Amino acid sequence: MKWYADCIVNRRGRVALLTILITIGGIVAGFRVGFDERPQSTFSGRDENYRVLEQLWEDFGSDDKDLLIVLSGQDLFTAEAIGILWKIVQETAEIDGVDTVMSLASIRRQGSFILPLLPFSDTSDDRLARARNDAMNHPLVAGQLLSSDGRTMLVVLRLTDDTTMTSQFERIVADVRAVTQAAARDSAISVRVTGLPAIYADTL
Numbered sequence: 001m002k003w004y005a006d007c008i009v010n011r012r013g014r015v016a017l018l019t020i021l022i023t024i025g026g027i028v029a030g031f032r033v034g035f036d037e038r039p040q041s042t043f044s045g046r047d048e049n050y051r052v053l054e055q056l057w058e059d060f061g062s063d064d065k066d067l068l069i070v071l072s073g074q075d076l077f078t079a080e081a082i083g084i085l086w087k088i089v090q091e092t093a094e095i096d097g098v099d100t101v102m103s104l105a106s107i108r109r110q111g112s113f114i115l116p117l118l119p120f121s122d123t124s125d126d127r128l129a130r131a132r133n134d135a136m137n138h139p140l141v142a143g144q145l146l147s148s149d150g151r152t153m154l155v156v157l158r159l160t161d162d163t164t165m166t167s168q169f170e171r172i173v174a175d176v177r178a179v180t181q182a183a184a185r186d187s188a189i190s191v192r193v194t195g196l197p198a199i200y201a202d203t204l
Contacts, residue, residue, distance in 0.1 A: 065163060067098075067173065068195035069155035069180055073188055076146075076153050077132040079123035080187055086120065087183040088155060088191070095179070097163050097172040103155040104145055109134055117141070159197060166204045173201040 069088060073081055089105045092098055107117040117134055119127045135141045136150060145154045159172060173193060180191040 064196045064200075065099075065159040065161070066195050067157040067159060067176060067193065067197045069157065069176065070192045070194060071153040071155070071184075072151060072190040072192075074151065076150060076189070077128045077135075079128070081189050082118055082123060082128070082131075084183045084187060084189050084191070085118070085153065085155070088180055091179045091183070092155070092157055092176055095172060095175045097159055097168060098157050098176075099160045100158040101155065102145070102158070104135060104141060104153060107135075107138060107141055107145070110138055163197075166200060169197045170201040173198050 069092070071081070071085060071088075075081065076085075085103065086105060089101050089103050093101045104118050105116070109115045109117055117138065118131050132150065135146050142148070145156075146152070157176065163169065163172065177193050180193060184191040
């Protein structure tokens with residue numbers, strides 16, 4: 001280490017000049033460093049698996065705009081749980097960048113185009129019991145938006161087509177998480193936000 005100390009002491013001018021040059025170089029390089037804000041570009045590849053994925057997206061549509069909200073609890077057909085679901089559905093629909101919201105609150109009873117599957121104001125035990133039974137036997141709900149044991153619900157937020165940048169995903173995911181956290185605060189219901197948009201936001 002002695003030679004290092006001697007170098008700094010005896011060649012202060014050169015060391016200072018070198019330090020300045022390195023600093024300037026770092027600043028210039030920092031301005032030139034960029035990051036592609038399109039998540040698909042970051043995760044894209046040229047192998048066969050990615051080509052198959054692109055073909056699936058072309059045929060059936062991409063799921064990179066689907067933000068998922070997962071509600072879990074011992075009993076999701078209570079007045080509290082249904083109230084949380086309605087609050088999340090209504091408030092996330094108002095978030096800029098969210099196109100559509102699909103959940104049990106969007107589904108009608110089988111054989112009806114008008115009557116909703118879930119109650120909005122009538123949360124009596126009989127009405128909630130009927131909602132549970134209808135949901136567990138509805139082909140669009142059972143195994144799709146509701147788990148087979150009835151303890152997990154799914155809310156699917158479809159983002160707008162012009163949502164393509166990481167900064168947009170980050171803002172929307174943050175807004176959705178704020179809504180879900182506020183809705184489920186001090187309750188026994190667990191709420192998580194996931195899906196590709198959330199993965200993009202958290203990873204990038």
